Amino acid sequence: MIALNPLARLMTPDGQTGPEAIRRTTHLGIGAHQDDLEFMAFHGILACYERADRWFGGVTITDGRGSSRAGRFKDWSDDQIAAERIREQEAAAVIGQYSFVAQLGFGSAAVRDAQQTAVREDLRRILEAARPEVVYLHNLADKHDTHVGCALRSLEAIRQLPKADRPKQVYGCEVWRDLDWLVDDEKTPMPVSERPELARALNEVFATQIAGGKRYDLAVLGRRTANATFSNAHASDQESAMQWAMDLTPLALDDSLDPVAYATGFIDRLKADVSARLRKSL
Numbered sequence: 131m132i133a134l135n136p137l138a139r140l141m142t143p144d145g146q147t148g149p150e151a152i153r154r155t156t157h158l159g160i161g162a163h164q165d166d167l168e169f170m171a172f173h174g175i176l177a178c179y180e181r182a183d184r185w186f187g188g189v190t191i192t193d194g195r196g197s198s199r200a201g202r203f204k205d206w207s208d209d210q211i212a213a214e215r216i217r218e219q220e221a222a223a224v225i226g227q228y229s230f231v232a233q234l235g236f237g238s239a240a241v242r243d244a245q246q247t248a249v250r251e252d253l254r255r256i257l258e259a260a261r262p263e264v265v266y267l268h269n270l271a272d273k274h275d276t277h278v279g280c281a282l283r284s285l286e287a288i289r290q291l292p293k294a295d296r297p298k299q300v301y302g303c304e305v306w307r308d309l310d311w312l313v314d315d316e317k318t319p320m321p322v323s324e325r326p327e328l329a330r331a332l333n334e335v336f337a338t339q340i341a342g343g344k345r346y347d348l349a350v351l352g353r354r355t356a357n358a359t360f361s362n363a364h365a366s367d368q369e370s371a372m373q374w375a376m377d378l379t380p381l382a383l384d385d386s387l388d389p390v391a392y393a394t395g396f397i398d399r400l401k402a403d404v405s406a407r408l409r410k411s412l
């Protein structure tokens with residue numbers, strides 16, 4: 131068994147035992163809320179879909195209790211909404227053929243506080259057991275504090291692994307802030323044109339969120355289309371759907387790199403790019 135905090139809930143769509151389902155994982159997504167994996171890590175879900183040799187594993191860190199609610203969920207209690215969000219996440223895991231989905235059940239405050247070790251401990255245990263090749267995290271320029279907290283706790287957990295066991299690629303993905311602003315040669319592309327019906331089905335699972343008056347299902351697909359079209363002004367579209375990532379691999383491999391300096395470095399280079407283009411035509 132892999133000992134996680136008592137509120138954690140592990141589910142394996144094909145009935146595999148928990149430890150084996152974690153062990154076979156090659157592509158691991160770690161998101162803050164139910165729905166973040168599907169919105170940001172579809173690239174990994176696609177890479178593993180209907181493959182015997184690759185498995186996508188998903189970790190949702192928070193309990194989703196504080197989510198806004200409207201429509202038919204308007205009068206639901208925190209307990210009811212949390213239970214429904216767990217059910218939605220597990221339904222997505224079935225549709226997407228995940229190896230496992232672990233919902234850790236933490237409150238947002240526990241994620242955002244670097245002094246608390248419980249989140250990092252659960253993540254380290256999962257990472258140790260899975261030793262994934264590829265990891266999908268929130269990007270460090272995301273504007274949601276809980277997303278940023280999740281990304282930092284995940285990087286800290288990765289850094290606790292021996293270097294040989296760390297993932298080969300760590301993507302920082304788009305949710306609450308897209309990454310079209312990265313200068314072109316620093317955008318890490320995640321083409322996601324295949325299986326649009328799967329993308330749609332995964333996004334539509336999250337009725338509690340969509341009923342809150344937020345058309346995430348449409349917005350996520352629209353952003354992917356926009357990214358594909360606006361990726362190159364001079365070539366016709368090679369992909370019909372694209373997600374951008376901030377490459378977080380250097381932070382995962384080099385413990386001396388400071389996440390703040392690393393993230394703001396991308397902004398400095400955007401500033402230089404904008405300045406240089408303006409000056410050329412002044």
Ligand SMILES: [Zn+2]
Nearest residue numbers: 162163166277
């Ligand atoms: Zn989220």
